[in-house]
Amino acid sequence: MRLGLAANRLHHANEEAALFRLLRASGQGIRxxxxxxxxxxxxxxxxxxxGMLAGHPGLKRYPYGREGGLMKLVAEIVGMEGDARTLDGAIYLIDPVDPSSVFPEAIALKRQCVIHGKPFISTVASARDWIENERIHAGLAPDPGADRFHDFESQTLALIAHDAMKPQMLAFAAENYDVLSRFARRVATGTTGQRLNEMAWSRGWPQDTPWVHRFLSGPMGGDAQIADLVLERRCQRAVFFEDPHVARQHEADIQLLERAVTTVTDEAVCITSPAVAARWVAAVRMRQALRAA
Incomplete structure (x- = not known):
């Protein structure tokens, strides 16, 4: 597999920066x-x-960002010249206050990953979780260092979907009701939350108990409310089905939630498309079976 990799300056400024924390934790999995x-x-x-990833033949150098390096990653997410220049996703460790994080090429990188159903990984936690899941798909034994990402019984999960993606979110939740029900708490914005509760009640969840806690609708501030949970480290994972084709009047609120996730980069995992979410759940089931064996 091939992933694009970029990190804002903050995330490689010293030996304790996010990029190096990621490589120390997941370097063996990368190899x-x-x-x-x-x-x-x-x-x-x-x-x-x-001196990290020394001797790893898979580490490839692209031009500096100012020389078009990030733009090249965007093109290769879409696909250039067949498989030789096609990326399977991107890790972009974002500093939410770095102006380059909202440059057109940075926004386009995420958008094209979402459009093509490829992982866009913007936090250390998301990268560590993704690498562990791919290890499981590859038939490797679970890494105890990644156990905390699977401790759903102590975590809160946010389920968020833009209007055109609500049917896909509902289908995802119904298909994976057992896995999602393991979380200690689920939260969602207005309409999505109501539909998810109706689905859960139809599956036997107690009628007098909401399966998800509903915040306000996105345009009325629900995204901001969930962003606050993330910042307080009271929400550890977000499954966010974004519609990349439609401009939204409350775009600033959506970006607020995304920036909150990157602010607590070691704590919050964000999944941005149905294809990536489905692969995550498949790895969860496989890892659970391996642990039980």
């Missing part, structure tokens, strides 16, 4: 998977200078 990391110039140079 086990033979994962290719196509890293934008400054990110690549920081990894090399730190």
């Amino acid at each position: 086990e998977l033979g994962l290719e990391l196509h890293a934008v110039g400054r990110t690549h140079d920081a990894i090399a200078a730190a």
Whole structure:
């Protein structure tokens, strides 16, 4: 597999920065998977200078961002010249206050990942979780260091979907009701929450108890309410089915939630498309079976 890799300056500024925390925690998994990391110039140079992933043939250097490196990653998410220049997703560790995080190429990278059903990974927690899930899909034994990402019984899950994606969210939740019900708490914005509760009640969930706690609708501030939960470290995972084709009047609220996730980069996992969510749940089931064996 091939992933694009970029990190804002904050995330490789010193040896305790997010990029290096990720590589220390998941470097072995990267090697086990033979994962290719196509890293934008400054990110690549920081990894090399730190002596991390030494000798790993999958670490590839791209131009600096100012020389088009991030733009090249966007094109290769879409696909260029067949498989030789096609990426399977991207890790972009975002500093939410770095202006480059809202440059057109940064926004386009996420958008094209969502459109093509590929992982867009913007936090350390998301990257560690994704690498562990891919290890499980590859038939490797569970990494005890990733157990906390599967401790759903102590976690809160946010289920969020834009209007055009609500049917897909409802179908995802119904198909994976057993896994999602393991979470200590589920939250959602207005209409999505109501539909999810109706689905759960039809599956036998107690009629007098909501399956999800409903916040306000997105345009009325529900995204901001959930963002606050994330910032307080009271929401550890968000499944966010975004419609990349429609401009939304409350875009700022949506971005607020996304920025909250990147602010607590070691704590919050965000999944951004139905295809990626389905692969996550499949890994959860496989890992649970391995643990029970």
